[in-house]
Amino acid sequence: MMDTVAGTTRSRGYTFAEKALARAAGLPSAAAGQVVDARPDVALSHDNTAAIARIFRAIGLERVAIPDKICVTLDHAVPAPTARHAQNHAEVRAFVREQGIENFFEVGRGVCHQVFGEEALVLPGQLILGSDSHTTHFGWMGAFGAGVGRTEMAAIWATGELWLRVPESIKVIVTGELGRGITAKDLCLDLIGRLGADGGLYQSVEFHGEGIARLSLESRMVIPNMMAELGAKNAWLPPDEAVFDYLAERRARRQKSDVGSQKLDILANAIYPDGDAVYANTHTMDASRIELTVACPHAVDNARPLREVAGTRVHQAFIGTCTNGRLEDLAAAAAILKGKRVATGTRLLIIPASAEVYGDAIRLGHAQTLMDAGAVFGVPGCGPCMGNHMGVPAPGEVCISTANRNFKGRMGQPDADIYLASPAVVAASAVAGVIADPREIE
Amino acid sequence: MMVGKVWKYGDGVNTDVIFPGKYTYTLKEPSEIAAHALEDLDPNFAREARAGDVIVAGRNWGNGSSREQAVTALKYRGIAAVVAKSFARIYFRNGINQGLLLVTCPEAVDAAQAGDMIEIGLPASLIRLGGREFPFPPLSPTALGIIEAGGLVQHIRRKLGLASTEAVIVSSGE
Ligand code: SF4
Numbered sequence: 027m028m029d030t031v032a033g034t035t036r037s038r039g040y041t042f043a044e045k046a047l048a049r050a051a052g053l054p055s056a057a058a059g060q061v062v063d064a065r066p067d068v069a070l071s072h073d074n075t076a077a078i079a080r081i082f083r084a085i086g087l088e089r090v091a092i093p094d095k096i097c098v099t100l101d102h103a104v105p106a107p108t109a110r111h112a113q114n115h116a117e118v119r120a121f122v123r124e125q126g127i128e129n130f131f132e133v134g135r136g137v138c139h140q141v142f143g144e145e146a147l148v149l150p151g152q153l154i155l156g157s158d159s160h161t162t163h164f165g166w167m168g169a170f171g172a173g174v175g176r177t178e179m180a181a182i183w184a185t186g187e188l189w190l191r192v193p194e195s196i197k198v199i200v201t202g203e204l205g206r207g208i209t210a211k212d213l214c215l216d217l218i219g220r221l222g223a224d225g226g227l228y229q230s231v232e233f234h235g236e237g238i239a240r241l242s243l244e245s246r247m248v249i250p251n252m253m254a255e256l257g258a259k260n261a262w263l264p265p266d267e268a269v270f271d272y273l274a275e276r277r278a279r280r281q282k283s284d285v286g287s288q289k290l291d292i293l294a295n296a297i298y299p300d301g302d303a304v305y306a307n308t309h310t311m312d313a314s315r316i317e318l319t320v321a322c323p324h325a326v327d328n329a330r331p332l333r334e335v336a337g338t339r340v341h342q343a344f345i346g347t348c349t350n351g352r353l354e355d356l357a358a359a360a361a362i363l364k365g366k367r368v369a370t371g372t373r374l375l376i377i378p379a380s381a382e383v384y385g386d387a388i389r390l391g392h393a394q395t396l397m398d399a400g401a402v403f404g405v406p407g408c409g410p411c412m413g414n415h416m417g418v419p420a421p422g423e424v425c426i427s428t429a430n431r432n433f434k435g436r437m438g439q440p441d442a443d444i445y446l447a448s449p450a451v452v453a454a455s456a457v458a459g460v461i462a463d464p465r466e467i468e
Numbered sequence: 469m470m471v472g473k474v475w476k477y478g479d480g481v482n483t484d485v486i487f488p489g490k491y492t493y494t495l496k497e498p499s500e501i502a503a504h505a506l507e508d509l510d511p512n513f514a515r516e517a518r519a520g521d522v523i524v525a526g527r528n529w530g531n532g533s534s535r536e537q538a539v540t541a542l543k544y545r546g547i548a549a550v551v552a553k554s555f556a557r558i559y560f561r562n563g564i565n566q567g568l569l570l571v572t573c574p575e576a577v578d579a580a581q582a583g584d585m586i587e588i589g590l591p592a593s594l595i596r597l598g599g600r601e602f603p604f605p606p607l608s609p610t611a612l613g614i615i616e617a618g619g620l621v622q623h624i625r626r627k628l629g630l631a632s633t634e635a636v637i638v639s640s641g642e
Pocket residue numbers: 102137138139158160347348349407408411412429430
């Protein structure tokens with residue numbers, strides 16, 4: 027492919043990031059390193075919407091420019107645990123009402139990243155910017171998702187656009203198949219452990235290979251979500267039939283239109299990198315060699331094989347978050363906990379990522395299985411992921427969690443140790459009372 | 469075209485040494501913030517830097533915290549630009565949005581020595597140094613406009629016809 031970018035002729039293809047940001051900026055092409063003015067298709071915010079609204083008003087405006095592109099959930103501290111949180115929620119509700127923002131989701135609907143996928147509010151090839159660092163999540167469907175600051179979100183509300191630097195890209199080729207009991211979470215922790223917390227700094231991380239195509243959609247969602255912990259700006263997985271079907275059906279339901287035409291429309295807008303695109307780095311991972319992996323305190327890249335930390339006493343086990351609070355995660359936990367009990371001295375907290383997940387888990391019997399084993403359920407949302415409420419560990423306690431961050435104090439208690447693992451490992455650890463291998467739980 | 473003296477630093481300079489965390493919640497005045505710029509990296513810098521000087525550094529300048537003072541400390545100290553091999557992502561955005569010119573140009577970094585005079589040409593996107601020229605990826609009109617306006621909030625006010633010469637102070641709060 028020959029093209030002229032910034033006055034120089036180049037003879038190579040384009041990465042996903044180059045194509046997606048050129049599209050969002052209305053340019054014929056864009057090259058890594060170039061700064062473009064991009065118009066996001068979706069602007070995501072959550073409980074921080076009230077703080078952004080204050081910055082927005084300081085700009086001196088009355089009305090947001092893009093009410094139909096703004097999507098808001100209340101998810102970070104729900105239902106309001108204190109009067110201050112309640113006040114914040116009230117301000118968010120008043121703002122969305124005043125501004126005519128229709129895509130607003132109340133307390134209990136679920137975590138923003140999960141909900142906007144379920145509602146098919148984001149589509150392949152689109153640009154979603156969010157005032158949340160895990161907006162990288164939307165790469166599971168082949169969208170460009172990136173986190174921005176609050177001042178920047180106010181700027182997007184005001185003008186509908188934001189400047190973005192087109193990132194360089196890393197290619198991760200996943201070959202082979204994950205072994206028994208090994209999940210996408212292990213793959214991510216392994217990769218972050220190898221490359222480090224800045225291993226994908228500022229870059230767009232593209233995943234390729236049959237190891238990705240084999241994964242369920244829910245497993246795929248884990249990957250770009252976790253890539254925020256590699257320092258990445260965004261991550262991308264190739265959208266396939268499964269993605270198009272999932273989104274087309276949900277979009278058709280919401281818009282009361284037919285699935286077939288929705289699917290054609292979605293498919294036509296998907297973006298794939300060229301075969302001869304240039305990458306800053308290429309890594310090949312053989313999925314069959316990945317072990318059960320745990321991130322140890324207090325950094326996500328402090329990843330170790332589970333066998334090295336097995337036996338560590340666990341006080342609280344937590345299954346939930348936008349990373350691993352979906353139906354297959356609850357099903358995996360139920361399969362391990364069926365007919366067993368959570369160990370004495372250990373508690374198991376489960377917070378479904380959304381109301382839809384919760385409903386499905388009830389319908390399919392997983393919720394009853396888990397409750398029979400002694401698990402306790404919380405309202406769909408972020409739960410204790412960032413220490414707001416509902417499951418803060420005590421000083422000196424150990425929590426094993428399915429979340430994406432284990433920084434010191436992340437769950438509201440600086441004097442607690444947080445380990446990150448897959449839902450199966452967390453469930454097995456709840457049964458054993460110590461960090462345990464799910465394949466060894468009988 | 470801006471011309472300034474080079475202050476040269478290495479790879480991986482993090483936000484803690486650019487602006488120590490212990491001052492994050494106590495210092496509010498620009499002059500106080502500027503007085504601690506690069507304190508734990510180069511104690512001479514805050515004393516001796518002159519308005520218009522340029523920092524030239526290696527990879528991953530500004531990694532670590534998202535604190536905006538790591539940008540504003542340099543801006544308040546009068547630094548015209550930072551030229552680096554690469555920037556940490558949030559630092560880069562904070563820089564432009566706070567009106568500090570950040571230039572990614574590894575070749576110029578390798579060629580520059582402390583004390584050299586460096587010229588940065590905008591919008592030509594060209595560095596001149598020791599008789600050599602180094603092009604760098606162009607900034608968009610928006611990014612340039614933000615820098616010229618003195619930051620993102622002021623830029624938007626200007627763009628929307630709400631311009632005033634007063635700086636608008638906003639805090640993203642918590
Ligand atoms: S679940 Fe955790 S990581 Fe996900 S959006 Fe909520 S606080 Fe952030």
